[in-house]
Amino acid sequence: MAERLTVGVAARLSRYLQVLTQARKMGKDRISSQEIAEYTNINATQIRRDLSAFGRFGKRGVGYRTEALLEEIRKILRTQGQHNIALAGAGRLGSAIASSPIFAEHGITVAAIFESDPEKVGQRVGNMSVNSIDDVAEICRERNIIVGVIAVPAETAQDATDALIGAGVKIIFNYSQALLDVPADVNVHTSNPAVDLLYALYFHLT
Amino acid sequence: MAERLTVGVAARLSRYLQVLTQARKMGKDRISSQEIAEYTNINATQIRRDLSAFGRFGKRGVGYRTEALLEEIRKILRTQGQHNIALAGAGRLGSAIASSPIFAEHGITVAAIFESDPEKVGQRVGNMSVNSIDDVAEICRERNIIVGVIAVPAETAQDATDALIGAGVKIIFNYSQALLDVPADVNVHTSNPAVDLLYALYFHLT
DNA sequence: TAGATTGTTAATCGATTAACAATC
């Protein structure tokens, strides 16, 4: 097995993947490091450096072939497979996530939606029906799910997290404000648009 | 005026802000660098180093006072004011964002929602009514808005972006998959949960 | 006092960037 990527390299490669996916959809056959730089705010030299560590994917004077580079990065990141994820919360945010086309594009399927509110269990969201959180263990094992998304209010976020972890989930994407306590072998990624915004404002205002 | 923060420092301080905000809500009076480290995945030494660059905020053997540290970081990031933001898109994601409590907590108000779909104009979302995108310039100037959030499908994302920029918006948070073309003085932050997920999976699988 | 945790140093490592030869 090749060396494990550093956190920084893996993060940047993911960004390139995102840009290439869209560039392909827009019908761009070729793309230069300069163009990728404009869309990612990552320095063009850094991009070429990152890529050339794995091979000579570009053509001087021309750029990179979008499709080929996409495949190379997928190989490096080993993200060619299909992945099932579980969603906790069938409210507004949960529904938005379940119906978003953004996951399918990268081989990710929202394979189950869970709710603790009995009123919502059985309702349809997107093309799925909402499951009771009590069935989380059975369903996650059956569908081979190790990624869970928390789209419930802060008050119930820890309960939803505990339930998912009990069902074998190892990666949690937290869209609530709550700070989640998890065992050491579970990874939490917390998203907070408000905090990202304060950060962006700092650079705008100074 | 003090030195401008580096990108890395500003990003980390924002994360501390997020943790402190929640810790305060949970009634924690004091917090140690070790505790902040657990919630942010940032090394505890780095946290103390970041903070001590601006003053001696902690007490040896005790930790930091949550409330006081929160205020210090707000001062450093200059995010004590109130900010109005505009939202493009009154669909599922737009509604979720408009009704989220996550912004108010940091002094951010969704001050206007815009739609190009005439069917949706005038409808109520949260405690606001949806405006026509044709009125974006007038409303953004009136409400002093320089931040816009794109919560429309990829197909109309560029149009929504152009409208917001025409109205004076300088910071765009893009929740669509589209790559947005913007003038040099406008900053785009694109969020893609699917890409973040691939990145998280890489470290889980290797 | 004993235990805990900060503030700071010193050393290392990775990120960033400009510059430019190679080459398409």
Add this chain to the structure above:
DNA sequence: TAGATTGTTAATCGATTAACAATC
């Protein structure tokens, strides 16, 4: 050929970490 863009070097800067004295 002329123009463009990669691949690579070299130099600098910031991030990361262990270690530990200071001190609450």
